[in-house]
Amino acid sequence: MSFSNVLISWYRNNKRDLPWRNTQDSYLIWLSEIILQQTRVEQGLPYYLRFSEKYPNVESFANASEDQILRMWQGLGYYSRGRNMLKTAKVIQRDFNGIFPQAYADLITLIGIGEYTAAAISSFSSNEAKAVVDGNVYRVISRYFGISTPINSTLGKKEFQAIADELLDTKNAGEHNQAMIEFGALQCKPKSPNCSICPFQSSCFAYQHHRINDLPIKLKKLKIRERYFNFFLIDDGDEILIKRRDNTDIWAGLHDLPAIEFPERTELEVLLNHPDFTNWFNDKTVIQKSSKEIKHILTHQRIYARFVHLNNYNPSIIEKNGWLKIKKTQISDYGMPKLISEYLKNFLN
Template sequence: MSFSERLIAWYRNNKRDLPWRNTNNAYLIWLSEIILQQTRVEQGLPYYLRFADAYPDVKSFANASEDQILKMWQGLGYYSRGRNMLKTAKVVQNEFNGVFPVAYADLITLTGIGEYTAAAISSFSSNEAKAVVDGNVYRVIARYFGVATPINSTSGKKEFQAIADNLLNRDNAGEHNQAMIEFGALQCKPKNPDCPVCPFQSSCYAYQHQKTNELPVKLKKLKIRERFFYFFIIHNKEEILIKRRDNNDIWAGLHDLPSIEFKERTGLEMVFSDPNFNQWFNDKSVIQKTSEEIKHVLTHQRLYARFVHIENFNLNAIEKNGWLKIKKDNLSDYGMPKLIFEYLKNFLN
C-alpha cells in the first residue's frame, strides 16, 4: 500500500464531518479556507456558517459593504482577511463573470490567496494535482521522513513542498490533501501525537527514533512588541466619538476611539502633558474616571489599554481629526476591534 492509499484509508475512517467538506463549490471552499487561516476549526465554524448563510454566493459577498463584512468578522482577528475577501469577491464578480475560479493559475492571481490556499481550493473543488503544505503537513512530513530543516526557512519551504508534491496522489488530489491536513490535525498532533495507533508507526522516522518532540524544527519567532494605549471615551448622553483606523497598523480600517499611544507604561501625568491631550481638551478636569489596565494579546504584539472616560462633553468642540460622531445605539453598525467593542458594550449597557 502506498503512503497516500494508507493515508486516505485512515481519513475515510477518522475525518470530521465539516460543512465545507461536503461541497466542491469553490466559493464556499474559499470562504472556509480564509476563515480557517490562523484560526482553529471550533472557532472558525460558526463564522463560516454565518457568512455562508448571509452570503451564499460570490455575488452577494461582492455586493456587501466593507463595514458589513468587518462587522461579521468581528472577533476573528486578522481583519485584513475580511477586506481582502471583499476585493477578491469583486474581482471574481467583474472579471470572472461571477464564477469563482477553480484553476490554481487563476486563483493565485487573487488578493489574499497564496500558494497554500490556491492549492487547497483547486484540489478540493476540481481535483487539480497541487499539493497543499500547511502547518499540519509540515509536521507530518518532518516526523515521518525525519526532515530537520526549519519549516519557516526558505530552503525548508522548498524541501517540504517537493516532498509533498512527490507524495501527492494525482488521481485523487483533493481527498489526499484533505487527508494530509486532517491527519496532522487529529493524529500527528503538535503535542502527544497518537503514535500507538498510527498506521505509519512502523515506517515513521520520528516514532522509531523517539524524535516526535523534536520535529518539526522551527526558527525562533520575532520579538513580541509591547504597546501602551490610552483610549478616550468622549461622549454625551446619546452620542460618542469614534474614528476609523488607517491602513498601516493593527486593526486597519476598523473603528476605534481617539487614543494616545506610549512606548512604555505611563501614568496619567504623562497623558496630561501630551500635546494631543492638550490640543483636544486643555483641561484635565474633563476626566471622569479611568479604567484598570486591560491586556490584549495579538500574534506579534501585546497591547495594554486603559480607557479614559470624558463625559457630558460638547462633542462639537472637538469633533475633528476625521473623528465620527455617532449615536451610541448605532455602535454595533461599525466594525470594531474586540478589545474596544467589548469595553464599550459593557460600559454603555
C-alpha cells in the same frame, strides 16, 4: 499500501464532518479556507456558517460594504483577510463573469490567495493535482521523514513542497490533501500525539528515533512588540466619539476610540500633560473614571489598554482628526476590534 492509501484510509475512518467538505463549490471552499487561516476550526466554524448564510454566493459577497464584512469578521483577527476577500469578490464579478474560478492558475492571481490556498481550493473543488502544504502538513512530513530543515526557511519551503508533491495521489488529490491536513490536526498533533494508534508508527522516523517533540524545526519567532494604548471614551450624552483606523497598522480599516499610545506604561498625570491631550480637551474636561489595564494578545504584539472616560472636548477636533460622533445605539453598526467592542458592550450594559 502506499503512503497515500494508508493516509486516506485513516481519513475516511476519522475525519470530522465539516460543512465545507460537503461541497465542491469553489466560493464556499474559498470562504472556509480564508476564515481558517491562523484560526482554529472550532473558532472559525460559526463564522463560516454566518458568512455562508448571509452571503451564499460570490455576487452577494461582492455587493456587501466593507463595514458589513468587517462587522461580521469581528473577533477573528487578521482583518486584512476580510478586506482582501471583498476585493477578490469584486474582481471575480468583473473579470470572471461572477463565476468563482477552480483552476490554480486563475486562483493564484487573486488578492489574498497564496500557493497553499490556491492548491486547496483547486484540489478540493475540481481535484486538480496540486499538493497543499500548511502547518499540519509540515509537521507530518517532518516527523515521518525526519527532516530537520527549518519549515519557515526558504530551503525548507522548497524541500517540503517537493516531498508533498511526490506523495500526492494525483488521481485523488482533493481527498489526499484533506487527509494530510486532518491527519496533522487530529493525529500527528503538535503536542502529545497518540503514536500508539498511528498507522505510520512502524515507518515514522520521529517515532522510531524518539524525536517527536523535536520536529518540525522552526526558526526563532520575531520579537514580541509591547504597546500601551490609552483610549478615550468621550461621553457626549447619548453619543460618543469614534475614529476609523488607517491601513498601515493593526486593526486596519476598523473603528476604535481616540487614543494616545506610549512606548511604556505611564501614570495618568503623564497622559494629561501629553500635547495631544491638551489639544483635544479643555479646562472643563472631567475625567469620570479610568479603567484597569486590559491585556490583549495578538500574534506578534501585546496590547495593554486603559480606557479613560471623560466629557467635554474642543469641538474642532472632530473634523480636524476625522473622528465620528455616533449614537451609542449605533455602535454595533461599526466594525471594531474585539478589545474595543467588548469594552463598549460592558460600558453600555
